[in-house]
Amino acid sequence: MSIVKKDYIRPLDIKNGRIDMGHGAGGRAAMQLIEELFLAAFDNDYLRQGDDGAAFAIPQGERMVMAVDGHVVSPLFFPGGDVGCLSVHGTINDVAMSGARPLYLAASFILEEGFPLADLKRIVESMAAAAREAGVPVITGDTKVVEQGKGDGVFISTTGVGVVPVGVDVSGRNARPGDVLLLSGTIGEHGVAVLSQRESLEFETTIRSDTAALHTLVAAMLQAAPGGVRVLRDPTRGGLATTLNEIARQSGVGMLLQEDAIPVLPQVDAACELLGLDPLYIANEGKLVAACAPEAVEAVLAAMRAHPLGAQAARIGSVVEDPHRFVQMDTRFGGRRVVDWLSGEQLPRIC
Amino acid sequence: MSIVKKDYIRPLDIKNGRIDMGHGAGGRAAMQLIEELFLAAFDNDYLRQGDDGAAFAIPQGERMVMAVDGHVVSPLFFPGGDVGCLSVHGTINDVAMSGARPLYLAASFILEEGFPLADLKRIVESMAAAAREAGVPVITGDTKVVEQGKGDGVFISTTGVGVVPVGVDVSGRNARPGDVLLLSGTIGEHGVAVLSQRESLEFETTIRSDTAALHTLVAAMLQAAPGGVRVLRDPTRGGLATTLNEIARQSGVGMLLQEDAIPVLPQVDAACELLGLDPLYIANEGKLVAACAPEAVEAVLAAMRAHPLGAQAARIGSVVEDPHRFVQMDTRFGGRRVVDWLSGEQLPRIC
The missing domain is CATH 3.30.1330.10 (PurM-like, N-terminal domain)
Structure with missing residues (x-):
C-alpha cells in the first residue's frame, strides 16, 4: 500500500516556502x-x-x-x-x-x-x-x-x-454635559509610523506605532471609579476628531476641546506639518479617550497616570450641551473652531 | 458657518455607486x-x-x-x-x-x-x-x-x-469503535454549483448549492439522544473524505464506509464524471456527518429524517479500531480502498 503512515513527510520549508x-x-x-x-x-x-x-x-x-x-x-x-x-x-x-x-x-x-x-x-x-x-x-x-x-x-x-463586570455601564451613548474628557496620551504616532514606512520617509527620529492592548488600563480606571467612567473609545481610524464626533452624535451632546491640552510628540507634530496632516485625524492604536463624571475625574486620572500606558494622560476638554452635536476646540491662538468629522480619506489602510 | 447640520447630504447612490x-x-x-x-x-x-x-x-x-x-x-x-x-x-x-x-x-x-x-x-x-x-x-x-x-x-x-446545552458533549475527539456514521443528505452540490458558475459550465439540470444553516437539525438530533451524538461535523472544504479523516485522526480510530450508502444526486455524479472530480472530496455547505452511539442511532436517524434538512439522511458506515486511523470504503464493485486526505487542491476558493 502506497499510503504513508505519517500524515505528512517533510516539515514546512519556513525559510524559503510560500503560500500556495x-x-x-x-x-x-x-x-x-x-x-x-x-x-x-x-x-x-x-x-x-x-x-x-x-x-x-x-x-x-x-x-x-x-x-x-x-x-x-x-x-x-x-x-x-x-x-x-x-x-x-x-x-x-x-x-x-x-x-x-x-x-x-x-x-x-x-x-x-x-x-x-x-x-x-x-x-x-x-x-x-x-x-x-x-x-x-x-x-x-x-x-x-x-x-x-x-x-x-x-x-x-x-x-x-x-x-x-457587575456595576459597569460604559457606552458611547452615555456622555453627559459636564463630563470631563480624558485622553490617555500623545496622539498620531501610529498613523505617522505606518505612513513613513509606506512612503519610505525618513524622519530625524523614528516615530514608532503606539500599538498596545489597553484592557489593563481600562480595568484600572474602572476600579478607581466603577460608575464614573461613562464613555471609553480608542481613537483609531479617523483619529481623535472623528472619535469625539461619533460620541457626540451617539450621546446627543457637544464637546469643547482645549488644543493646548492635547499631547502630541514634537516629532509627530513636525512630520504632520511636513506632510500636511492634522494629528487630530490620525489613527492611534494604543490610546483611549474617556468621558468621566466630574466627581470621578481625579480618581480616574490618577489611576491612568499610575499605569504605564496612561503616564501622559490629560484632561483635554469637556462635554457640553449642543443640539448641533458639534465638537469645537479653543485653539492655541485664542480662537474657537469646529472640529468636523473626517470626510473622505486622509490615510488609507492604516489599520 | 459652512458646517452642515445634517451628517451627510445625499443618500448613497446604491444603483450606480461604487466602493471608494x-x-x-x-x-x-x-x-x-x-x-x-x-x-x-x-x-x-x-x-x-x-x-x-x-x-x-x-x-x-x-x-x-x-x-x-x-x-x-x-x-x-x-x-x-x-x-x-x-x-x-x-x-x-x-x-x-x-x-x-x-x-x-x-x-x-x-x-x-x-x-x-x-x-x-x-x-x-x-x-x-x-x-x-x-x-x-x-x-x-x-x-x-x-x-x-x-x-x-x-x-x-x-x-x-x-x-x-447541559449534558451535551460533542467533539471530533469522541468517536469510538462501534459508533455508526450518519450523513444528513446528498453530497457534492455546493462545490459543483460554484464550479459550474465559475467555469460557465451548463449542465442539463442546474445544480444548486446546498448552503443552509444546520443548527435546528442539530438541535433535533440532540433532543432525540442528548448523550448519543458523539461527533458532528459539516463536510465543507475537502469534502466528506477529508472531514472523516480529520475525525479519525482526532479520535484515534479508523472508519469503514459503504460507497453505495452515500447519497449523491445523479446530476452531481454526472458532472463529477465529466469534470474528473470525486464527490467525496467536494465541499458541502448544508450537510453534516455524525458519529452516534449504536444504541442511539435509530432515534437520531428518525429525528434527522423528520427534519427538512435531513430527509435523505443515511447510515454510511461505522467507526472501527485502527491504529493507522485509515478511512476505508467498500466500493460498489466489491473492493475495499483507502479514502485518503485531500492533498493539494481540488477546487480553490469554494467557500
Missing part, C-alpha cells in the same frame, strides 16, 4: 500549515481541541461583549509593530472600550498565494506574543488562500469576546 | 455606508448600540463555543446562494457542530475599491435574510476597503458564539 492554493484547500497541506505554523505559535488547549469551534466556560459578570476588527494595514511591518500584534491589540481594545474584560480571540486569515512563509511566521508569532502578553488567547481560527493578485499578503480579521 | 477608499477611512463616508447599507439590512438593537463592541446577556448552559470562518468564494453569486448567506450558514454550522445553539454573529468585511454598491447591497441583504431566518443576529461588524487589485470584490469573515 493547497494551503487553503482544507486537506493535508492546510493541516500542515495549521499545525506547524499556527498551532506552534498560539499553543493553547483551546486550539488543541481541534474542532471547528472552541469551547470555553461561561463567564460570570453583568453581560458579555463581542467585537470584530479587520486588519488590512499596508505595509504589514512598520516601526513599532506589524499586522499581527495590531490585530490582537485592536480587537482587545474594542472589547475593552465597552468596559469589558477581554477573554478570548478568534482569528481569520486571508492569505495571498505566493506570500512568504517566513513573513507569515513572523506575523503569527507577533500575534501570539501579543495575545500571551495580554492574557487573551486566540482559541480558534480559519485560514483561506486567494490567488496572487486577488489579495495583498495577509488580511487578518480578529473577533474578541469579553465580560463586563 | 473613503468608505474605509472611518469618517463620514464610512458612517454613511454603515448606516444606509449595513444597519438598514441587519436592523437590530445590538447594532444600533453603535459602540465598537456589542453587548449581550450571559447565556445559561454547560459552556460556550466560538467559531470563525473566512469566506472568499469565487464567484460571489452562484446557483442556490452567494457569499452573503454562505458566510452566515458556514459560521452557524461551525458553532452548531460543537453541539452548541448559535446565538450571535460578528461580521468583518474587506471590500475592494470599485466594487458596485448594488452588489454589496445584494450580498448584505442575503446575509441579513439568512441571519433572520436562522434566528442568529449579526450584532457587530467592521468594514475595511483595499485598493483595486488588492482584493477581490468582497471577503467576509464571520464569527459566531453559541451555548452548549
Whole structure:
C-alpha cells in the first residue's frame, strides 16, 4: 500500500516556502500549515481541541461583549509593530472600550498565494506574543488562500469576546454635559509610523506605532471609579476628531476641546506639518479617550497616570450641551473652531 | 458657518455607486455606508448600540463555543446562494457542530475599491435574510476597503458564539469503535454549483448549492439522544473524505464506509464524471456527518429524517479500531480502498 503512515513527510520549508492554493484547500497541506505554523505559535488547549469551534466556560459578570476588527494595514511591518500584534491589540481594545474584560480571540486569515512563509511566521508569532502578553488567547481560527493578485499578503480579521463586570455601564451613548474628557496620551504616532514606512520617509527620529492592548488600563480606571467612567473609545481610524464626533452624535451632546491640552510628540507634530496632516485625524492604536463624571475625574486620572500606558494622560476638554452635536476646540491662538468629522480619506489602510 | 447640520447630504447612490477608499477611512463616508447599507439590512438593537463592541446577556448552559470562518468564494453569486448567506450558514454550522445553539454573529468585511454598491447591497441583504431566518443576529461588524487589485470584490469573515446545552458533549475527539456514521443528505452540490458558475459550465439540470444553516437539525438530533451524538461535523472544504479523516485522526480510530450508502444526486455524479472530480472530496455547505452511539442511532436517524434538512439522511458506515486511523470504503464493485486526505487542491476558493 502506497499510503504513508505519517500524515505528512517533510516539515514546512519556513525559510524559503510560500503560500500556495493547497494551503487553503482544507486537506493535508492546510493541516500542515495549521499545525506547524499556527498551532506552534498560539499553543493553547483551546486550539488543541481541534474542532471547528472552541469551547470555553461561561463567564460570570453583568453581560458579555463581542467585537470584530479587520486588519488590512499596508505595509504589514512598520516601526513599532506589524499586522499581527495590531490585530490582537485592536480587537482587545474594542472589547475593552465597552468596559469589558477581554477573554478570548478568534482569528481569520486571508492569505495571498505566493506570500512568504517566513513573513507569515513572523506575523503569527507577533500575534501570539501579543495575545500571551495580554492574557487573551486566540482559541480558534480559519485560514483561506486567494490567488496572487486577488489579495495583498495577509488580511487578518480578529473577533474578541469579553465580560463586563457587575456595576459597569460604559457606552458611547452615555456622555453627559459636564463630563470631563480624558485622553490617555500623545496622539498620531501610529498613523505617522505606518505612513513613513509606506512612503519610505525618513524622519530625524523614528516615530514608532503606539500599538498596545489597553484592557489593563481600562480595568484600572474602572476600579478607581466603577460608575464614573461613562464613555471609553480608542481613537483609531479617523483619529481623535472623528472619535469625539461619533460620541457626540451617539450621546446627543457637544464637546469643547482645549488644543493646548492635547499631547502630541514634537516629532509627530513636525512630520504632520511636513506632510500636511492634522494629528487630530490620525489613527492611534494604543490610546483611549474617556468621558468621566466630574466627581470621578481625579480618581480616574490618577489611576491612568499610575499605569504605564496612561503616564501622559490629560484632561483635554469637556462635554457640553449642543443640539448641533458639534465638537469645537479653543485653539492655541485664542480662537474657537469646529472640529468636523473626517470626510473622505486622509490615510488609507492604516489599520 | 459652512458646517452642515445634517451628517451627510445625499443618500448613497446604491444603483450606480461604487466602493471608494473613503468608505474605509472611518469618517463620514464610512458612517454613511454603515448606516444606509449595513444597519438598514441587519436592523437590530445590538447594532444600533453603535459602540465598537456589542453587548449581550450571559447565556445559561454547560459552556460556550466560538467559531470563525473566512469566506472568499469565487464567484460571489452562484446557483442556490452567494457569499452573503454562505458566510452566515458556514459560521452557524461551525458553532452548531460543537453541539452548541448559535446565538450571535460578528461580521468583518474587506471590500475592494470599485466594487458596485448594488452588489454589496445584494450580498448584505442575503446575509441579513439568512441571519433572520436562522434566528442568529449579526450584532457587530467592521468594514475595511483595499485598493483595486488588492482584493477581490468582497471577503467576509464571520464569527459566531453559541451555548452548549447541559449534558451535551460533542467533539471530533469522541468517536469510538462501534459508533455508526450518519450523513444528513446528498453530497457534492455546493462545490459543483460554484464550479459550474465559475467555469460557465451548463449542465442539463442546474445544480444548486446546498448552503443552509444546520443548527435546528442539530438541535433535533440532540433532543432525540442528548448523550448519543458523539461527533458532528459539516463536510465543507475537502469534502466528506477529508472531514472523516480529520475525525479519525482526532479520535484515534479508523472508519469503514459503504460507497453505495452515500447519497449523491445523479446530476452531481454526472458532472463529477465529466469534470474528473470525486464527490467525496467536494465541499458541502448544508450537510453534516455524525458519529452516534449504536444504541442511539435509530432515534437520531428518525429525528434527522423528520427534519427538512435531513430527509435523505443515511447510515454510511461505522467507526472501527485502527491504529493507522485509515478511512476505508467498500466500493460498489466489491473492493475495499483507502479514502485518503485531500492533498493539494481540488477546487480553490469554494467557500
